[in-house]
Amino acid sequence: MSDVLTEETKSAAHLLEVESLVKEFGLRRGLAERIARKQVAPHRAVDDVSFTLDRGEILGIAGGSGSGKTTLARCLIRLIEPDGGAVRVDGIDIRAHKGAELRELRRRMQMVFQDPYASLNPRMTIGAALHEAGKVHNRPGSENEQAFVSRLLGLVQLTDRIAPRKPRELSGGQRQRVSIARALAVDPELIIADEAVSALDVSVQAQLLNLFLDLREELGVAVLFISHQLAVIAEVADRIAVMQKGRIVETGTTQDVFAHPKDEYTQALLRAHPHPDPRMRFVAN
């Protein structure tokens, strides 16, 4: 590890610290506008976002479509390059590094995506995909492929029988577990779950939520849990940040925010939630 990194790692209080993150899209100016030198305000998908996440904590990011939550997630690991602000992992700003240092920082923050069907390379067996992750980062234990893969599958509660299969032979829930296992293969400290359970059946969703809780307990992995479903966040998260149009409009413990929402948008979201108990309808039939 380079000297630069060790210098910057003062014992940071937070695992992840996001400060004033900004992402703008498309200074789309038509020809006429260019000629007229018109000033067009770019659209801010992520507008001055700041929050922190501690080790072993589960933070929920809630918001509807257009809230910027997915763009935010991608900015954190620089899948999309932010336009401003800082993303500090253990005090080290990921935006300030490249090459091997960037790789190392990315290793610590892994991402699980929404679509179980497109998250795994359709042409690779599960075992190969998991082993590759470990090999590329020279993780301890990755020399022995079978043992390495076996351990990872066990962490996500799958059997070894999955290893020689290809993704198309698995169910949606199993694929998501494999995606999580792949993320775990590099020993991350944080998993960013971007709508990771949204495409799953309810009963399978419940299993996966349990899995996230288990991983937090057993491995101390923190989770940034992004979802448009408030109830799902309520089931896993300690704290929540509500996003609307690129800004965070409210943060707090889930208990506080759900019981006493201060922001109008949060209140609207809570009010609109369809309660499964028919006695709690918002429309009298």
Place this chain on the structure above:
Amino acid sequence: MSLLEIESLRIEFPGEDEERLVAVKGVDLAVEQGEVVGLVGESGSGKSLTCRAVMRMVPEPGAISAGSIRFDGEDVLSLGTSELRDFRAHSVGMIYQNPFGSLNPTMRAGAQIAETLKVNRGLSNKAAKVESVALLDRVGIEDPERRYRAYPHELSGGMCQRVMIAIATASSPRLMLADEPTTALDVTTQAQILKLLAKMRAEEGMAMLLVSHDFGVIAQACDRVAVMYGGHIVETGPVETIYHEPEHPYTRALLNSVPELDSAGNVQRRAALAGHPPELSDFIPGCVFAPRCEHAKQDCAGIEMKLEKVGADQESACPVRPYAEAGARSAERAARVEA
């Protein structure tokens, strides 16, 4: 006589090696005049197909292979081409999950409503336009005169869905089929659409078959609900009874899996159902839920799946009846199990 009567409906798909894969395995369902019935289930339950079968719109290569569907006493499955068209135009309406995909992107929104008025109700151009604007207003679209001229891509998802509802209700159908109508919408928009559907139901006396995987949506909108799993209906009953006193183990497990806002601040592992819903190609003898059921007995692999009456207005396909003594779910939920 019920408005809609489905009996022993069976829908099959051709599989590889000339297998026949059965997606809907003998479904019995009735919808009364003005009633809202929900069909809830997970993937592979057959709920969407059942809904589409009512309009005989099962997607190729699937086909209805057995059973009957009667609307107002008439056999839908034996209607001729023009009778079927008439049936689809006037008696039944349908709204779909994807609001953008269901509207023609090259046609203005208002024109699409006007089209159905001209074709199905024989209105003149002028009358159709006036009526379309009125319909847009009725479905809660502000500034209907201007929105009439808008293209679908200029409208939000919620507005497109309202337009779709306007088109579907233009001929005042007696039965509305709604296949996951709010799944693609934001929760706030979803709430508005559900309110709109309730309003239209109250004003028109329209019956509805509402398909959803989200029990919250079902609870908000439905009078009765049928729970589907693996191509069968496993339980039916009034929605309150089903929520508070479900008789079938799958219903219980499903309801136990539904995430709740109340869990905030009290994060706990839920007793989650193991495994996943069966694939079309899985063959499960006897009770289709038995492999995942904690109350399954030896005999369960040999039973025939049939709904039996278990309460005043409730039917369940579970012969074991493990909760007959235990009673309401609320007690169970109060002491959430740590697996």
Place this chain on the structure above:
Amino acid sequence: MSAATVDAGTVAPARRRGILRRVKRWPMTVKVGAGIFGVLALAAILAPLIAPYGPNEIDPFSLLASPSGQHLFGTDDTGRDVFSRTLYALRLDILLALLVTYVPLPFAVIVGALAGYFGGWADTIVSRLADVFIAFPFIVLVIAVVAIVGPGVEGFLIGVPLAAWALYARLARAEMLVVREQPYMLATTALGYSKWRAIFKHGLPNVARPCFVYSTIDLIGNLILLAGLSYLGFGVQPPTAELGGIIADGQGYLLTAWWIATLPGLVLVLFGVGVGLIGEGISDRGLERGGR
């Protein structure tokens, strides 16, 4: 571990059937196509073994003989057995067509994939270059090259890749644009894999399928082009046996010795049908396998 393996036995049964059973599952079109192609390819490969005569072997007693037990396809005006000539011709044609289709393919696909992945200047250069080549009608370009290089197989071998690379590059680029955005590709960045690993190990295998599907059509086209060029006298030169050449030779005898032109022609058609059916069958299965 806090809970026993939740998903223990519930994996879809592995499609671990034998090769024979897998072949049985192919759609009929592929089976028929593969059958035809297989028979012809086998015949072509084994030509030296199964041809009753040499391709230029002359039987002075049987000039323009009609098909018989001795000469299955009859003989031509110099006493050569048409059946043997057809077999040798098929062999040469298939070989040349395969060469000219599949040797340049990997390069074109890689160029296109890289252009699609990186975008920017690389993409602009490759795309504009491809546009130029595609703007020329395929055959015109090949004929132009042949005109420069002179008659003979070289013209064909140079001209076709020159004209065809752009199509494959474009196809690969378009596929890569889609594949690049898939979560499993984004995951390679998140996992810290090098771009090269991402492109070659993860991207290319998924980009290649549509290119291979297209190549089957291209193969027939190239074979027929070769036959056409040879027919015109610009491809394989006589006396080497080549399908188009044989047909050209037999043209003058259509009314008297119809077998010289017609029977080899039918073989050519059959070959096209066989490969075409395979291509059609693969593309359907490709859609099937591509996603759930």
